[in-house]
Amino acid sequence: MTRPRAAITAVHGHLPDYILTNQELEQMVDTTDEWISTRTGIKERRILKGEGLATSDMGAEAVKGLLDKAGVRPDEVDFVLCATVTPDMKFPATANLISHKAGILNAFSYDMNAACSGFLYALTTAASFVESGKYKKVVVVGADKMSSIVDYTDRQTCVLFGDAACAVLLEPTTEEVGVMDHQFATDGSGYVHLHMKAGGSLKPPTYDTIDAREHYIYQEGQAVFKFAVTKMAGASLDLMKANNIPAEELAWLVPHQANMRIIEATGRRMGVPNEKVMVNIQKYGNTTNATIPLCLWDYEKQLNKGDNLILTAFGGGFTWGAIWLKWAY
Numbered sequence: 001m002t003r004p005r006a007a008i009t010a011v012h013g014h015l016p017d018y019i020l021t022n023q024e025l026e027q028m029v030d031t032t033d034e035w036i037s038t039r040t041g042i043k044e045r046r047i048l049k050g051e052g053l054a055t056s057d058m059g060a061e062a063v064k065g066l067l068d069k070a071g072v073r074p075d076e077v078d079f080v081l082c083a084t085v086t087p088d089m090k091f092p093a094t095a096n097l098i099s100h101k102a103g104i105l106n107a108f109s110y111d112m113n114a115a116c117s118g119f120l121y122a123l124t125t126a127a128s129f130v131e132s133g134k135y136k137k138v139v140v141v142g143a144d145k146m147s148s149i150v151d152y153t154d155r156q157t158c159v160l161f162g163d164a165a166c167a168v169l170l171e172p173t174t175e176e177v178g179v180m181d182h183q184f185a186t187d188g189s190g191y192v193h194l195h196m197k198a199g200g201s202l203k204p205p206t207y208d209t210i211d212a213r214e215h216y217i218y219q220e221g222q223a224v225f226k227f228a229v230t231k232m233a234g235a236s237l238d239l240m241k242a243n244n245i246p247a248e249e250l251a252w253l254v255p256h257q258a259n260m261r262i263i264e265a266t267g268r269r270m271g272v273p274n275e276k277v278m279v280n281i282q283k284y285g286n287t288t289n290a291t292i293p294l295c296l297w298d299y300e301k302q303l304n305k306g307d308n309l310i311l312t313a314f315g316g317g318f319t320w321g322a323i324w325l326k327w328a329y
């Protein structure tokens, strides 16, 4: 018997109501709308406000909407995989809390952390469960409350990130659609440029780590920028070459939304014109694990069955990679 492929059969997101604009950031740190717009492409981002609300609350809303949309009952879901760098707690996994809040009772669930590449790594992991033939309804959630690890006194990082969640449903198919191939890589030496200094087993929280503001994102922007462009374009081109897909046959490039200049440079290197590159960074900023599914959600009406998509991301680790996906509906 031939193995099924794993196809995305629905996508649904959740965005918190609060909109943090560049103008509001101008009141918080020494920055300008002009700097943020020209250097990053971001105009506004969403922030999850409210006591006791966390990543799982956004994830659960996205999953509930997803199941409604797909006409799938929560008890039919087999597996929930959550990609996040901002879990509600160190344990248990946020995926478990999402399942609980979404009324999913018959599934197993856990989290994955590959920073901004997390959604892509999670998508291929979940796809292999579907391809095994054993699992029929698998949910992949990319969710991050980045505002919980952003230092709003640091102008170099606080303008970049936003909060959001977005989920996809994966189901088996015998058609030539779905997750077709992928190319991933990791370089752990890159951690020096992008990490959180304290809060892990290396440096558990103390009064000193809090005073030194070490529980926030630390990023050397320029170093990350250079790697991001080369690695996203490189992985995507390698994947296209291995599968004989010329740039003209791509319907869409779906890049991680970290910086408009990174997105444009990646598209240029790959020979993909701007009108075929999904972009929503202006509205949401970098939502880490939610950026790629949020693009699919925003552009869903423009997608057609059989469209060739390249999804590509780069993030802390360093981690990077690309997926070739054929849209299934």
Ligand code: ACO
Residues within 6 Å of the ligand: 030, 031, 032, 035, 036, 039, 040, 115, 116, 117, 155, 156, 157, 159, 194, 220, 221, 222, 224, 225, 228, 258, 259, 262, 286, 288, 314, 315, 316
């Ligand atoms: N407003 C005004 N000025 C600022 C701001 C700001 N918000 N932030 C930095 N500046 C200043 C700097 O202090 C510097 O001033 P100086 O020349 O007087 O020293 C100047 O602007 C230029 O700073 P650069 O860091 O060189 O600016 P750059 O053009 O590189 O843009 C940015 C910075 C936006 C962070 C960019 O480097 C970037 O996008 N990097 C990649 C981010 C990324 O892809 N991250 C990966 C994913 S995140 C994850 O995995 C969790």
